[in-house]
Structure formats: C-alpha cells, structure tokens
Amino acid sequence: MRIYKKFCNFAAEICRLMNKPAQIITKIIDFFYRPFEKRIPRQLFRYAACGGGNLVLDWILYFITYNFIVGHENVILSFSHLPIFSFEQVITPHIAALCIVFPITLLTGFWLQKYVTFTASKLNGWRQLGRYTLIVIVNLLINYYGLKLCVERMGWYPTPSKIVITLLTVVISYFCQKYYTFRVERGKTASLKEKSNNIKPLK
Secondary structure: OHHHHHHHHHHHHHHHHHHHHHHHHHHHHHHHHHHHHOOHHHHHHHHHHHHHHHHHHHHHHHOOOOOOOOOOOOOEEEOOOOOOOOOOOEOOOOHHHHHHHHHHHHHHHHHHHHHOOOOOOOOOHHHHHHHHHHHHHHHHHHHHHHHHHHHHOOOOOHHHHHHHHHHHHHHHHHHHHHHHHHHOOOOOOOOOOHHOOOOOOOO
C-alpha cells in the first residue's frame, strides 16, 4: 500500500512539473489561433496543433529509427536461453521501428491532449489514461496490419505507408478522444478560455 501511495505521489509530482510547459504550449497555440477565431472552434484548433506536432514527431522518429537505429535489418527477438521455454521471433524492420516509436508518441500525445486540448473534461485522470491507452491499442492494431498490408502486400515504401495509415488513425482518434476518453458531461461543459490556465494533474 505504501508503494502504491508513493507511486501516486510521484506521478502527481511529475504531472505538476509538466503543467508549466503545457501552459506555455497552450498560450503559443492560442496566439496563432486568433486569425481563425471566427472559423474554427478553439478546441478543434488545439487538437489539430497538438496532433500535428505529435504527428510530425512520430514521422521524424520513425524515419530515424527505421533508417539509422534498426538499419533496414530484421530484428530477432530471442528467449532461447530461458530454462522453462524457448522462443524466437523475427520482426521485420518497419514493424520494429513502429514498436520503438509508438510508446514515445503515446505518452507525448496523451499529455498534449489532456493538458492542452481537452482540459474541460471532469473524468478521473487515471480513467482517461486507461481509455486513451485502449484507443491507442486499437490504433496500434490498425498501424500494424496497415503496414503489413501496404508494405508486404502492396509493395509501398515503409515511410509513405506509415504516413497514410497515421492520417487515418488521427481522424478516428479525434472522435474517440472527444466523445469517450475526455468526455464532458452534459450541463457541465466549461469554457476553454477559463480552463486554459487551470491545468490539473492526474487525480
């Protein structure tokens, strides 16, 4: 029980430390929002900005990982020295790059959407994280089988394939996050202007 409480306190402290950069990012995005104020809802603009930034980060990390870390080579995942059982799996380079990059952009994406875009949601922070992770798992499956289809069946290059698949998952994610992960109860919708400077850590 003590370990659990220490973990929760540690997580809350990390969230508080991340509040400052989130507020700075929010102010920067809202500054560029002014010309679009009468055409695009503030939340949608924030989502596009945060999602776009995280998307570019994902593409850059994928390109670097595939070309320089994995190096176009198959990755062999081997547990042949275990006393109980042995297991060996060959992972193709484009899937290996996906497995490395995905956890990084998962965390940056959740942080941006919770603390910059969907700040009006009153749902418990850990529940949001659980729902977000569920949606991400679905997106991971779409990425996995999409890359398998595009690269191995259709013969496309890995990086363009990843871009096309990611664009598809971005659209799916927006509606899932808005109406499920960061759902706002009816009658309790708060103004984003009031929430932009009142970013709370996970509860």
